[in-house]
Amino acid sequence: MAPKNDMDEAGIGELVEKAKEAGPLQVKWLKNPFETQMWRSIFRHKVDDQPRNRSLAVLSNVFLHLHPAKVNRDSVRYTFTWGMGGITFYLFLILTFTGVALMYYYHPDKANAFRDILYIKNDVPFGNFLRNLHRWAAHSMIITVWLHQMRVFMTGSYKAPREFNWNVGVILLLVTMMLSFTGYLLPDDQLGFWAVTVGTNMARATPLIGHEGPFGPEIGATAFNDVRFAMLGGSIVDANALLRSYIHHCVGLPLVGGVFMIVHFWRIRKDGSISGPAPVMLASEVKNAKGRR
Template structure:
């Protein structure tokens, strides 16, 4: 009968099922503070203790974390957009209009996806600037800087491949301007220096490899769609895992100590 004084939540928290899910209590003890981090698969990205300056916004600008947050936003909103979007020249533009005018919350999902993508690029640049200004690429973090540079390029490629998908004038001409550069690749582009040595032409060179043909068309749309939704995000995710893991392995956040 003494148990009847306990609240419903206490009963739940003391239940066998609850305790099988959460191995530690929530009372604010040093032990629980450590367990909160080390026994949580998402939070254990962090060390259980960090240098005091690691929580200072003035030092980190939180730029790397914000970049990752923007990435998560684009993943979530992007998956929602994928439910309504068909990557073919017949349907793509109409599906964007459908998303904007008919799908509940379609407009805000599209807006959020686009602005988060732009914001992610800015955040990546800011993160690079902060890491440079604190000299955090110096030993032992040289290799993580390289992964960071690759992630910077990958971020811009993710945004660039997504730029084509609305299949409007803005999309195809921006991608035309961008991919035309590939035709000027030395040796491998049909308008580039020394291309006659290799014997490439407009149908078979660096640009046609990127856009799947001589012109930006249905094959390009499908190619960019797969690159945008599957290929590059997987590469980016793998590189992010390595990037985060290397922070820990290279001695945690950089600092003057």
């Protein structure tokens, strides 16, 4: 058999000899990989423990650069932040990953949806674990959003200059709950079906644009043209509602939520990082002015 390449020709022994000759260089790479060209091409700063390198570790990394290089020493205390905003975002990431994985096994139509859940539960490797993880992360996210809001209120963090970011946060709270609610229908089981039926039945009663709402029938709203019809794509929770729920859940709401999250995080930085713990202010130091300060 003819030799296929250099290695065959040269033989292993010869390569070992070569490596031994180049020894010092190779060993240096192994001992200190941070000095190699490859490392430096990825992380463009040195790694020895200098303040400059600590800052660059955050600032030159696209995933970490949401953070400033330095923060108030007390603002990292758990007693102040409760960590709920960060955990909410982390849960959103978990939900995105597990959700995309579940999408590979799910068809949003009446013939397949319920069967696909059984398939995920019983046949897909780790499918049941994946679904459970997605479900409990979703519930947890509601809890952490509520606790985050409670913390932000209790620390008065909605006050100037963070009024706008509080508003963005309220929208994110709604998006979170709507994400969870649209996901509820997707297994197409009794639980989701009746929860969504009960939930969307309230829309019937919308004033003017609901067919059971005040002055709805008077201006011609029926079960087939009102706001509930627009939500469900029909007069009952059926195939169209399932598809709409799926698209809201997997595309629409994550996109809207993502955009508002970008604004939310960006504004935290622009409004001067997190609000505290700020030095306490005394009532005697407040300037008396009517209306806008």
